[in-house]
Amino acid sequence: xxxxxIILLTTIxxxxxxxxxxxxxxxxxxxxxxxxxxxxxxxxxxxxNWMSHGRTYSEQxxxxxxxxxxxxxxxxxxxxSFDLNTQRGIEATSIVVDGVMYMTSAWSIVHALDAxxxxxxxxxDPRVAKEKAKHTCCDVVNRGVAVWQGQVFFGAxxxxxxxxxxxxxxxxxxxxxxxASLPYTITGAPRVVKDKVxxxxxxxxxxxxxxISAYNVNDGSLAWRxxxxxxxxxxxxxxxxxxxxxxxxxxxxWELGGGGGTVWDSMAYDPELDLLYFGVGNGTPWNQQIRxxxxxxxxxxxxxxxVRPDTGEYVWHYQTTxxxxxxxxxxxxxxxxDLKLDGETRKVLMQAPKNGFFYVLDRTDGELLSAENYIDIxxxxxxxxxTGRPVEVPGARYEDEPFLMFPSYLGGHNxxxxxxxxxxxxxxxxxxxIPANYGQPDDFKxxxxxxxxxxxxIVGSLPDAQAEREAMRALVQGRLVAWxxxxxxxxxxxxxxxxxxxxxLSTAGNLVFQxxxxxxFVAFAADSGEQLWAFPTxxxxxxxxxxxxxxxxxxxxxxxxxxxxxxxxFGEFVQSDSLPAVNRVLTFKLGADGSLPxxxxxxxxxxxxxxxxxxxxxxxxxFGAYQDICMGCHGLNAxxxxxxxxxxxSAYLWDPRGWDEVVLGGKLRDRGMASFSDNVTPEQxxxxxxxxxxxxxxxKALTEAK
Ligand code: HEC
Numbered sequence: 078x079x080x081x082x083i084i085l086l087t088t089i090x091x092x093x094x095x096x097x098x099x100x101x102x103x104x105x106x107x108x109x110x111x112x113x114x115x116x117x118x119x120x121x122x123x124x125x126n127w128m129s130h131g132r133t134y135s136e137q138x139x140x141x142x143x144x145x146x147x148x149x150x151x152x153x154x155x156x157x158s159f160d161l162n163t164q165r166g167i168e169a170t171s172i173v174v175d176g177v178m179y180m181t182s183a184w185s186i187v188h189a190l191d192a193x194x195x196x197x198x199x200x201x202d203p204r205v206a207k208e209k210a211k212h213t214c215c216d217v218v219n220r221g222v223a224v225w226q227g228q229v230f231f232g233a234x235x236x237x238x239x240x241x242x243x244x245x246x247x248x249x250x251x252x253x254x255x256x257a258s259l260p261y262t263i264t265g266a267p268r269v270v271k272d273k274v275x276x277x278x279x280x281x282x283x284x285x286x287x288x289i290s291a292y293n294v295n296d297g298s299l300a301w302r303x304x305x306x307x308x309x310x311x312x313x314x315x316x317x318x319x320x321x322x323x324x325x326x327x328x329x330x331w332e333l334g335g336g337g338g339t340v341w342d343s344m345a346y347d348p349e350l351d352l353l354y355f356g357v358g359n360g361t362p363w364n365q366q367i368r369x370x371x372x373x374x375x376x377x378x379x380x381x382x383x384v385r386p387d388t389g390e391y392v393w394h395y396q397t398t399x400x401x402x403x404x405x406x407x408x409x410x411x412x413x414x415d416l417k418l419d420g421e422t423r424k425v426l427m428q429a430p431k432n433g434f435f436y437v438l439d440r441t442d443g444e445l446l447s448a449e450n451y452i453d454i455x456x457x458x459x460x461x462x463x464t465g466r467p468v469e470v471p472g473a474r475y476e477d478e479p480f481l482m483f484p485s486y487l488g489g490h491n492x493x494x495x496x497x498x499x500x501x502x503x504x505x506x507x508x509x510x511i512p513a514n515y516g517q518p519d520d521f522k523x524x525x526x527x528x529x530x531x532x533x534x535i536v537g538s539l540p541d542a543q544a545e546r547e548a549m550r551a552l553v554q555g556r557l558v559a560w561x562x563x564x565x566x567x568x569x570x571x572x573x574x575x576x577x578x579x580x581x582l583s584t585a586g587n588l589v590f591q592x593x594x595x596x597x598f599v600a601f602a603a604d605s606g607e608q609l610w611a612f613p614t615x616x617x618x619x620x621x622x623x624x625x626x627x628x629x630x631x632x633x634x635x636x637x638x639x640x641x642x643x644x645x646x647f648g649e650f651v652q653s654d655s656l657p658a659v660n661r662v663l664t665f666k667l668g669a670d671g672s673l674p675x676x677x678x679x680x681x682x683x684x685x686x687x688x689x690x691x692x693x694x695x696x697x698x699x700f701g702a703y704q705d706i707c708m709g710c711h712g713l714n715a716x717x718x719x720x721x722x723x724x725x726x727s728a729y730l731w732d733p734r735g736w737d738e739v740v741l742g743g744k745l746r747d748r749g750m751a752s753f754s755d756n757v758t759p760e761q762x763x764x765x766x767x768x769x770x771x772x773x774x775x776x777k778a779l780t781e782a783k
Contacts, residue, residue, distance in 0.1 A: 086325040088528075099343040110174045110224035110243035111346040114271055117346045125626030127173045130221060130266045130572040131494070132623070134346040135413035138496040139583045140624045144631030145667060146586030150600050150610045155671035156632060157195035165720055166619060166640015169221040170266065170494070171662070173625040174633075178578060179243070180636060181219040182660060185233040185263075188245060192634075193627050195664060198244030203233040207744070210234075211751035212260040214282045214528060214709060215642035216720075220342065220620075222275065223686040225294055230262030230274045238276050238292060240251075250297040254278065254290055260334075260526050261285050265342045270353055273300050277340030281358045282404075284334015289344075301389030305338035305357045305377045306330070318391035322376035327369045330361075336368065337361035338378045339488055342492045344497065345411040345426070346386065350441060353386040354426060356408040357528070362531030363486070365402035366476065367521050374399040379407045381428060383443060392442035397430045399466055402474055402516060403456070404486035404530070405432040410495045412504065413440060416563055427562055429495065429506050431488025434460055434467065437562055449565035451558060452489040452510055455482045473534070475515040485513030486530075487576075487643055492622040494580030496589065501603050503559040503568050505581040505589050509643075527706050527756045546649075553650050557581065557591055559606060569606035575650060577643035578620025579635070592618020594651075598635050598663065601602070602761060615676050616659035617644065618653075634664040640720055648712030648719065657720040666725050680719040682726040684777035691767035699768030704759045706753060715772035721749075725773035729766075736766050 112128045120126070120133045124141040126198035131138050145153060161167065165183035172179045178192040184205055189198040206699070210217050222231040228249060229241040236255040241248055254276055255261045260283035267276045273291040286304040304315055309331040313322040319583065329369060330336040343356040357380045360368045369375050379398040384391055398405040409429040416425050416437070427439035433454035437446045448460035457467035472480050483489075493507040500755030518533040559568040579592035588609070589601045594617045600610040617639030624633045638660035644651060655679065661673075692698070703715065710721045717723035729736040738744040741764045743752030757765070 088503040093099070102461050108227040108244055110179065110222050110229060111227055112174055112228055116619065117597030117704060121315055126175065127171065127623040127625050129223060130170055130268060130346070131412075134348060136345045136410065137412055137414060138494055138621065139393060139498050139584045140579065141670055142624055142626055142631045143583070143585040144283040144626065145264070145328070145588065145624075145633060147588060147602055147609060152667045153600070153610055153665050154669035155612065155673070156664050156666040156669040157671060158664070158673060159188070159190055159662040159664065160194040161186070163638070163660045164657070165638065165660070166216040166218040166644060167636045167638030167660050168264070168492070168620050169636050171623045171634055171636060172222055172224055173623060174224055176627050178634070178662070179224060179229050180662060181221050181231055181619060183217050183219070183638065185219045185231065187222060187229065187231055187241065187246070189229070189473055190662065192625060192632065192664070195662065201239075201241055201246045203237060203239060205234045207749045208264070208746040208751035209257065210282060210749040211526070212262050212283060213264075214279065215264070215538070216640045216645055217262050218640060219467070220264060221357070223269045224266040225269040225274070227672045228294065230267045230269065232265065232267055232276045234262050234264065236261055236263055238267070238274065239299065240274070240294070250500070252292060252297040252299075259285055263324065268344045268346065268619060269294060271387060275344060275353065277355065278533055279339045279341035279358070281337030281339040281361050282363075282530060284361045284523065284525060284529055285337065285339065286331070286335025287338035287340055287358060289340040289570075291386070303382075303384055303389045305340060305389070306336035306375070308335070316391065325376045327371040327372040327373050333368060334361045334525065334529070336375075342408045343411045343428075345413050347413055347424070347440060350424070351385065352383045352392060352440065352592070354381060354411050354440065356406070356428065356430070358406040358408045359401055359404040362521070362529040363404045364517070364521075364531030365400050365474070367531040368659055369400070372530050375401065377742050379405055379432070381407055381411065381426065381438070387532070392672070395436070395438055395443045395465065397428070397434065397436065398432045403482070406430065406488070409488070409490055409492065410493060412497045414497055414644055416442070418563060427504060429490040429493065429504075429560070430629070431484065431486075432467065433484045433489040435560055435562065435565065437565070447565050451506060451560055451567070452508055453483055454489070456660060459694065462612070471782060477515060479514055479533075481512055481514045483512050484509065487511055493578065493619065495537070496581040496583040498583035498603050500587070501559070501583070502563065503603070504559065504562050505583060505591075506558045506560055507578050507581060508556050508558045509576040509593065510556065511576055512552050527753070528709055550650060553647070555594065557589070557601070557606070570600060571606050571608070577617070577619060577641065579618040579665070582622040582624060582633075584624060585647045590622045590635070592620065592622070592635050592637060594618070594639070598622075598637075612665070614663060614672055616657065616721070619644070630666055632664050632666045634662060637661050637663055639718075641755055644718045645710055645721060646708060646713050646718070648716035648723070649714060651718045657718065673713050681722040681775065684726060684773050684780065686725070686770045686773035686777065687731050689767070689770050689774055690765070695764045695767050697762035698761065699766070702757055703765045703768050704726075705766060715769050716776070724769045725776050727769075730773065733763065733766065737762055740765070
């Protein structure tokens with residue numbers, strides 16, 4: 078309550094100041110979210126606040142708070158919950174400063190809440206045009222905000238960067254960081270370093286040229302931009318770094334949308350070295366033979382890059398997957414720590430990118446110190462310490478024949494945050510263990526505005542026979558792995574019911590918190606992995622928890638809401654007890670005993686397909702077009718994850734004209750289903766419908782056989 082009053086008073090004061098001064102820069106240093114570089118660099122001196130995405134600039138996601146610990150965790154209960162009025166994936170990490178929580182929901186909606194009570198203070202909806210969802214590979218998610226000197230920054234799905242007044246939620250400024258008609262999106266959280274807001278973007282599947290930009294906090298003017306792949310060499314290069322990078326490319330990658338290399342998630346900053354680190358994504362298309370015929374490393378795809386935060390000047394890079402051809406991004410969480418290696422304390426940077434290796438680099442110069450695989454992988458044998466390159470297995474590039482490999486394009490680890498505990502010396506990795514099949518497409522034609530992987534049968538069709546299906550399902554696993562980065566080996570693991578579980582948080586209470594895909598928020602002992610506590614969240618959890626303290630009382634908070642790439646695509650594998658529709662903030666403290674309202678709605682597919690009367694050729698065409706264009710949202714094999722309609726149960730299967738009005742005419746564009754008239758022909762639309770009818774009959778038969 079007190080903080081609420083303070084905020085109210087601040088708001089009034091601020092309003093008076095603004096009116097008096099007639100401009101917007103006059104926020105008092107005592108105002109809401111008054112965080113600056115000094116305060117962030119000293120974040121450990123005020124562990125009660127969670128002031129930036131990974132809590133500290135080192136992004137360790139470890140909290141020195143120990144009020145909640147392994148001895149009293151049984152008393153942990155729900156203090157409050159807040160309903161977000163969205164029904165998609167929730168990926169945001171909450172920021173908590175001086176009793177106020179700032180977080181984002183699906184569709185880039187920002188909420189400020191009283192962190193003690195969950196009472197809403199303000200909400201800001203950037204009103205992203207729903208049809209922009211067409212350019213998302215992986216749901217309409219957002220990973221959170223950054224705060225700095227009284228402002229709240231976030232990137233909207235359509236590429237606008239906003240600066241809001243932290244006390245009121247009013248817009249101070251907004252800039253378009255990209256051309257929204259191009260298939261870029263923003264889902265990542267910005268960071269602020271030395272009066273500059275840093276923001277990247279996503280869209281590398283679709284055909285874009287990746288970059289990260291820095292904007293001045295006060296007026297949103299562009300300070301610098303670092304492109305991660307070279308443009309058309311005939312037009313010249315933006316920097317020496319790009320001139321160097323261009324030597325590692327072949328062909329005309331810029332004609333396929335731009336080469337990819339989006340910077341869609343991880344960043345970290347070392348104030349002492351004054352280096353900003355960020356991770357770079359995959360190529361467009363994934364298949365390197367199409368993107369850069371003849372090979373080449375294709376810098377800076379799949380790399381960790383270090384630049385000067387003031388200028389964006391290149392300092393060093395380390396490429397995890399040279400010539401990537403599997404969607405092996407290096408956008409995964411970057412953690413900075415000081416580790417004792419061979420008796421010497423080294424300033425390291427750690428990452429477990431999609432490719433399955435855990436890397437420890439010297440963050441002063443990018444030197445590779447060690448790399449071992451954190452899951453069983455089949456595409457490479459090891460990383461050569463001389464060259465710093467993975468040693469690939471013959472055939473892994475699927476040049477002549479399809480190759481079934483681990484890990485998949487979802488990675489051995491994806492964006493789900495890790496955590497490093499200096500107490501245990503362990504890194505907690507939310508691991509995905511999923512195979513994928515890669516193969517050459519019969520023909521490839523760049524299709525602007527939709528996903529262009531350039532690979533065929535990337536996940537393939539699941540077999541019809543139930544036994545074979547179960548066998549494939551058994552291959553799809555997920556776990557929490559505690560990794561010793563010094564010894565480069567696993568300390569312990571907890572198997573989960575499936576992959577795509579939430580991010581991790583470790584605390585000085587010898588605890589690791591993680592939400593799971595099957596709807597639980599769990600606490601494990603950080604040293605042993607023993608499960609100590611669990612709370613049913615009523616929906617799958619993919620976001621990462623935060624913890625904070627108000628008046629000496631520790632809270633743990635998690636944003637829940639099943640979603641993201643796996644949730645949409647792998648409908649087949651989505652746990653039956655994942656309830657997709659619930660989007661909430663859940664906050665816990667000792668002694669609380671709150672409960673959630675009973676779940677009213679559980680989605681299910683009702684099969685009622687019309688008779689199937691299409692030729693085998695039509696069904697094949699429908700299958701191909703569906704896998705290329707519709708699968709990313711409506712699910713593999715037309716089995717949806719249920720946050721987006723399962724087309725096998727659609728009434729439009731009976732109504733060819735209505736179907737085309739949706740698919741080609743964009744009738745539901747304001748509900749997130751854009752027109753695909755630029756990407757599919759009327760014949761293909763009809764073929765997709767026939768394929769879905771076929772899948773509906775199969776689904777019906779499987780259900781009846783149970
Ligand atoms: C970017 C995500 C996305 C992609 C890709 C996508 N859709 Fe959709 N689609 C949606 C959403 C969201 C809805 C639900 C809209 C609503 O709430 O009414 C939907 C609804 C539909 C519906 C109406 C279902 C019903 O019964 O109400 C049809 C038909 C449909 N989509 C077909 C397709 C086809 C065919 C493709 C591929 C050519 C496709 N969609 C690709 C997101 C997508």
